[in-house]
Amino acid sequence: MITGGDSAGLLSDSEHLLRISMALRGARPSAAEYAAVAEDPEAMAGIVDTYLESPEFGAIIRDLHNDAFLSIVDFGVRPA
Numbered sequence: 223m224i225t226g227g228d229s230a231g232l233l234s235d236s237e238h239l240l241r242i243s244m245a246l247r248g249a250r251p252s253a254a255e256y257a258a259v260a261e262d263p264e265a266m267a268g269i270v271d272t273y274l275e276s277p278e279f280g281a282i283i284r285d286l287h288n289d290a291f292l293s294i295v296d297f298g299v300r301p302a
Contacts, residue, residue: 247278
């Protein structure tokens with residue numbers, strides 16, 4: 223939902239696709255993906271499935287959870 227000023231509204235199909243693509247891949251949708259969703263909003267499910275199978279999705283998940291798994295080791299300093 224977008225809120226601006228005194229009004230609130232739902233995302234349009236193209237805005238929804240943009241938000242999903244940025245969250246799952248970190249990239250904007252292609253013109254062909256926008257056109258497919260404009261022609262048939264039900265096409266978004268298939269597009270999202272391809273995003274989830276892309277290597278970019280794995281990179282996003284790694285970055286998202288990096289802090290939980292990151293072990294900072296300074297190899298220049300010997301342990302105490």
